[in-house]
Amino acid sequence: MSGRGTYYVTTPIYYVNDVPHIGHAYTTLACDVLARFMRLDGRDVHFLTGTDEHGQKVEKAAAAAGLAPQAFTDKVSQSFRDLVKTMNFSPDNFIRTTEKRHYAACQALWEKLVEAGDIYLGKYAGWYSVRDEAYFVESETEVGSDNKRRAISSGAEVEWVEEPSYFFRLSTWGDRLLEFYEKNPRFIAPESRRNEVISFVKGGLQDLSVSRTSFSWGVPVPGDPKHIMYVWLDALTNYITECGYPDTGNPLWKYWPADLHMVGKDIIRFHCVFWPAFLMSAGIAPPQRVFAHGWWTNEGQKISKSLGNVIDPMELVDAYGLDPVRYFLLREVPFGNDGDLQRRALVGRLNGDLANAYGNLCQRVLSIVAKNCGGKVPAMGSISEVDMALLDRAKALLGIVRADLDDQAFHRALTSIWEVIADANRYVDAQAPWALAKTDPARRDTVLWVLAETIRRVTLLVQPFMPDSAGKILDQLAVPAGERAFAAFDRALVPDTVLPKPQGVFPRFVEPAKAAS
């Protein structure tokens, strides 16, 4: 699929006030699967993740840890880089907002906004939530029974802030934003989020405070360093810092505008309202798409530090294995919806979809081949209608998965792949190759070839989701490294190729307590 150009996909950059949790792993996983898929599909991919290191929230967390902000962010940022390794993510770069080049990009963007006449000096008097790093009008807050005022959307406490501040004339951007959404129907997904953003903008926008003077951990405003930039203006800029901004001659500038910013549903307003307005004001093209995914709960409960039920992705991987966790997170819940993480469901998928369906198919076919066909890819004789039906279904998968991933419908892509796995399992049962050994060895070989070939196609498409496991299965089919990209999808296994000894790839999960007894 070369010739389809570049593909730039980004995760939000994560606050370093705390260590990574399942929400971070989920967002980056979705991007990782897209990046891997697009690379295999011949696209020139740039996949960016990183950490958001400025602002009051991080400054407070550093103080609580008794560390200077830079030392603190160095430490916590590392735990996000460790997560990249644990989860086998494949970013092309990991950006930090404390990098020098990022300061330069933020200040250059600021100057463009000033030149456009969209920045003025005023005074902010209103509510601010440090946890959300967001401003709220009073009607977006409520006072609880404990007499504390909180943001209704997030439940985070707000505090009254009154300080000199630069403002961005967001109030003048409403019509231009609505026109932009109208002309670019794919800009916000899923549809429910698009409607939410449109009605927010139609409700009228207020000018946005874009600098703070009451603390200092951030990027100084050019020409007025008492002010530091609002952390969201700073953070959003990371996406263009990476491409070399303001140097649009930088070789990485070819990736802008980004194909996709993946975000959680809580940060859609920043990405779909503020960000395109900043960019259009500065004369820069907005990104092509923002997808807002849902939130996980833990066994039915909202995840929160105070409830002590934060899910550590590393722990999940230790308990269930990396690829099963990657599979489960994207298969269990229609992407875009909220989901509940239940261990019972995870084990069900691991044993059902992975061990019984896919693992068993590979194991059955490859061990019969090893025993009966001299450990070589069997000879393909004449192909019957049933053989062709299975081969055709496997062949059609690439187009189906490509279309699903264009819509970020990971669950649909996986469902389609697993339907072919189920077809292949039914075909094994119906054709019973073990029974053909004596009566019709040529037919047995053909059946086994059809199955091995189906496993090859399916596994090529499983690679982005479960890279290690798919790699092991392709090794067992002796598919050369150079034939694992989708350009080789329509080639076929070559009879007589020597195969390594088969080995199970998806063991059944047995509860540790039961395993010990």
Ligand code: ME8
């Ligand atoms: O928002 N389930 O960073 P962050 C799923 N620095 N996703 C969840 C989740 C859950 N239970 N909890 C959180 C920021 N998330 C900013 C981004 S980008 C220019 C700046 C997701 O570390 C959440 O939706 O607070 C968000 O997308 C991501 O974790 C990071 O949040």
